[in-house]
Amino acid sequence: MDSDRSQSTEKKESIQYKESTGHALTTIPTSVTLSPEQFETLYLTPMTRRQPKFAKRVGNPTPLALGGFVITTTPISCCLMAWRGASGNGVAFIGPIVFLGGLLLLITSILEFILGNTFPCVVFGTIGGFWFAFAATMIPAFNAAAPYSALTTDTVTGLSSAGFMNTYAFLFITMAVLMLIFMICATRTNIVYTLIFLTLLVVFLLLSSAYWLLGEENVAAGNKCVKGAGASLFVASLLGFYLLIVQLFEAMGFPFHLPVGDLGAFWDRSLQNRGIPDIEESAAVGQK
Template structure:
């Protein structure tokens, strides 16, 4: 029997693409980066790193048989493509999406994130923290846009920055732990003490 090829873990790629794009957009939502110049950076970043790389990670996770990663990375990769296209169309005057519709959509992504958050209870504390803060980010910015409450959007920007840092930490931990061949950077065990402690199902 031929020896099975060992596949790389795509999670760090997806997480880091998510982290950087989320950080830049969150800085804009928090009012720490100028909106006009920042959006010009976020649109291509959302399509390239935040969107495409997460979809690539999701496809690779599918090949590894990881249902959670497949769902998560493809969902958020598609989210960034949606966001980038919506902003691009708006800037070019092709479409004029209402903030109300955008807010409702973001709340919808918050619901999806909440479902995935339940799944992280069988993974590890690092991913649980990422998805918990991400859900809060979606709800804050979504409701803020939906109802026109700017302070919620600002608060969502700050929570989004925390989400980005947690995602970057998780990605760095998975890369460096693999590089050094041992768990030097902790991810925490399963919050429910289940048998699975990482997002990776197989090597």
Template sequence: MSAAADLENQQPKDHHLLVDDQHSRRSNTLNETLDPHHPVTKVFTNGDYIQFGNEKYLKKDLMHAFGGTLNPGLSPPPKNDFANPAPLGLSAFALTTFVLSLINCEARGVKIPNIVVGLAFFYGGAAQLVAGMFEIAVGNTFGGVALSSYGGFWGAYAALLVPSFGIGAAYAEDTKQLSNAIGLFLVAWFIFTFFMMLMTLKSTVAFFSVFFFLMITFLLLAISEFTGKTSVKKAGGVFGLITAFAAWYNAYAGIANPQNSYITVKAIELPDLEEKYKKQK
């Protein structure tokens, strides 16, 4: 049987993974301390191949960090025939963010955000949630968590603007308490986005930019709710616009290829700080 056939017919097994590091001798210690029924198996390279546990892949076939697939780091390719769901989720997020951010900037004198309700429920919400579920189906945990969570955010935000949910009515005439409550809501999303951003530090500039600018957007909007300052809200709108264009850029990167466009996107990697530190030592 050929090597290619062996690769296709291999059966995955449960295993712990330990990167084979020549400079470290901790492997035996870990083998002794972990559950003996789940032994450690090393990730190691062999010529043109790299092995994750008992599964072997060609190095060139591994997925690298790329915003167009919402993949934050080196990983095996998905074992399915699904299309890439990331551009749908990114586009839904980008367009809904774009419209709300224009309103936060008071573009064309529009200050009432209710025009976003339909987008937030059906595009930024439902479409992005579906994309997140498909990310989980293709084995991309990061993409699944990110898109599904922000899909939930847009649904929750739309609920704030729909009277039948009773959220605004619960605060009666106490508008200050309502503003503080919305501020706390936005702070929670700022914290979540901060942790998601940390998982893009080994990816690309465009991929990292989406979460970095979104984090700043949430923070500014939260501050504007706490302080009531319109200037801070407008600043949040500006950063929201930057976030939207960064998300659209990543969506385009996941769709455009030489077969459908003359303009394709080349990923710009973030500096490998870990490798730089090792060289300094």
């Protein structure tokens, strides 16, 4: 009897050992491989994973910024190209610049911050701030350009003075450097985003050149640069319209997806060839 009990006890212990060993050897998947289409979708919509519960119930704020962007840039580009006799370099659009360009982009930047989207937050916040600053320069109450006039009180005359143009061109140069940084970062997303920042880079470079040429009283060359900046800005607005359509179609659940040229897949292949883990693998390791 004692031998039988000891044998049964040994069998139970061996079975338990095997079960525990089997559980210890069980592998649990820690990473998920995404297709290029899924990767593209993640970059076109807010990253709501690991966010508070309310973040999953809100919509995608990016189309709001794109709407404000295209409504502002399209008429300004037409003005810079002097279509239908338009002039003033955007003075007539102070209202839209403030409430459609600056305000909508600033609101979107805050919403992107709440959702944890760093890159869109920085992009919309800085461009929205630029629109506010650009409008404030043309508003007489801010007294930004008036001191450059002969009477030091005329904003319109000050905006066209050589001193003002030679000084204000440095802001356009700084914005061009910022657009270059954004363009490099956008190569991790898609072709449309990258082209938008490329065209904006050209816009600010041409505007800075135009202001310096006009400051030297080289009116012919300066006006050509202004028109070139308007044409480049018009292309940026068309790309913005296209991206807005893509986002709204995605939000409304249309049964088809317009291409935006996903660039994330190329980066993933390059990283994998170098033995560097991709974004999904890094995130999975961080969650362990």
